[in-house]
Amino acid sequence: MSKRRYLALVSDAVQTCGVEEFARQTASRLGIRGRTHLLDGKIRTLVSALDDADAAILNFPVVAWKRKLAEPVSVALTTRLRRKDLVVVLHEWDALDWKRRLVLVPVVLLATHILFSAPEVADEFSISPLSALATRKRDVVPIPPNLALPFSLRSGSVAQALKEQRKAGRLILGQFGSIYPRKQSTAVLEVAAHLLAHGHDVGVVFVGSFIRGLDNVERDFYALADRLGIADRVTVTGYVADTEDIYGILNHVDVFCYLFSEGLTARRASVLAASFAGKPIVVNAPRQRNALAHHSLFRKLIERGAVRLVATDAGVGTMAEAVSKAPRGGVAPLDATAEIGALWESVIDALDAHAAAH
Structure with a gap:
C-alpha cells in the first residue's frame, strides 16, 4: 500500500x-x-x-x-x-x-x-x-456525500413546525443544499404551486442558504414565491451547521425534488446527502448515458427506488405528477456507512494511482 x-x-x-x-x-x-x-x-x-x-x-x-x-x-x-x-x-x-x-x-x-x-x-x-x-x-472520481451521518437526530423549531404540518395532512417537499440559479431551486416552488392548484396541501422546506453573487438570488426567489401565492408555505432554514439538526429537519420531508438545468450529474453530493433521510427523491435524469457509471452509490439508489428519475427535460407538470406518486413507493434500505466508505476508497485509489504511475 x-x-x-x-x-x-x-x-x-x-x-x-x-x-x-x-x-x-x-x-x-x-x-x-x-x-x-x-x-x-x-x-x-x-x-x-x-x-x-x-x-x-x-x-x-x-x-x-x-x-x-x-x-x-x-x-x-x-x-x-x-x-x-x-x-x-x-x-x-x-x-x-x-x-x-x-x-x-x-x-x-x-x-x-x-x-x-x-x-x-x-x-x-x-x-x-x-x-x-x-x-x-x-x-x-465519485464525489461522496458532503455530510457525515449523525448518530442521533435533534428536533429544533423548524423540525417541530414541519412535524405539525405533516400531522395536519400537508405533504412536505424538500431540497437540501445551497440555493443558486444553476440549481434551479425555484422549480420546486413551481412544482408546489402546481400541486396546490390541483388540490394537494403542500409545504416546501429548503435546508440550506442562498449563495450571494452578482445576481439577486434571494430577492428573486421570494418574489416568485409571492407571485405563485405560496410564500406562507415556504421555509428556508439558512445555513445549518450540525448534522443532527440537518437530519432532524430532513426526517420530516416526504419527498425531495430537484430539477437541474443539466439533469442529474454525479457531482450532486447534496442529492446523496438527502437520500440518507430515507425518503424518495424525484430528479430529472442525466443527459449522458454514462453519467453515473463510475458512481456505485448513485446507481444503487436508483436501483432501490430511493432516486426516482423523470425525463431530463421534464416540465413542472411531469415533476409534480412524479412527486405526488413518490410517497406511495417504498425505499429499500442500504448500508450508508459502507457505501460512503467505498466511495472514499475509490477517491483515495485515484490519488494513489498517480503515485504508482511515477
Missing part, C-alpha cells in the same frame, strides 16, 4: 460549501497520510507544511476563495518549485465564470494530476484549448 502523504488546501470558512467539505474530508479519510493547510497567503508556513507531504491537493471552486483567487496560483507554483506533485480537483468547468477559469489556467498547467467530479466536467475540459497543454494524467 502506498505511503504517499497529501496536503489538502482549505479555507477558514465556517459556512462551508460542498467542495470545501470534500477537501476537508479527503484529508480526514486519508488518515495519517492526509493533512489540511489553511490557504492564508503565508508562503513560509506552506513551505513548511509541504516538507512533510508528497503532494498538495487543490479543489475548485471553493466559495470562500472567490476573493483570493491569486493565492491558489502562488500555492501551485510553490508546490512545484518544492518538487512536490500537485493534484487539482475540478468540480466544475463550463459552469465557472470565464474570469475564474482564466485565473485557474496557471494552476491547471502546473498540475501533475487532474481529477474531475463527473464525466460531464471531464468532457467540458477536454474540448477547451487548455486541455492540449495540461497533463494527460486525468481521472473521474
